[in-house]
Amino acid sequence: MNTHPSKLALPDLRDECLDGAECLYDPELHDGPDDGGVIEHPHDQAAREDIAKDICGTCPVRNACLDYALRTKPNRGIWAGLTVDELATLTDSRAEHEPPATDRDAYRSVA
Numbered sequence: 001m002n003t004h005p006s007k008l009a010l011p012d013l014r015d016e017c018l019d020g021a022e023c024l025y026d027p028e029l030h031d032g033p034d035d036g037g038v039i040e041h042p043h044d045q046a047a048r049e050d051i052a053k054d055i056c057g058t059c060p061v062r063n064a065c066l067d068y069a070l071r072t073k074p075n076r077g078i079w080a081g082l083t084v085d086e087l088a089t090l091t092d093s094r095a096e097h098e099p100p101a102t103d104r105d106a107y108r109s110v111a
Contacts, residue, residue, distance in 0.1 A: 017068045022059040023078075029055070031077040049078055056081035070094075 023030040030052045033040055040048070056062055062080050069079035069087050076084060 014068060016064040017061055020060050021065065022055045023052070030079075049083060052078040053081045 018024065028034055029048060032045070032048070056065070056078060059065065059080075066080035066082070069082070070091055073087070073091070074084055079087060082090065
């Protein structure tokens, strides 16, 4: 990738995430049972998510996947090795440490 993920439009970023993503080999592992009527036992879910996180750890498109997940805020699955709850916590943490948009824009115009 020649362009930083944060600079890509969402459709382009989605394509970048899919190109070479490890999760494509077993999507159910990262997203849970495909059948909406199946209730996954919490221990089974935790074990599945741990395996999915391990796979994400070696994925060549993990950074693009993380950027995509932070921008789209998925409601299920493992993204870049993080659950949706972990992604939400990361998003909240980043928001707490970023200056308001007007401060950032003012800084850019000076720099």
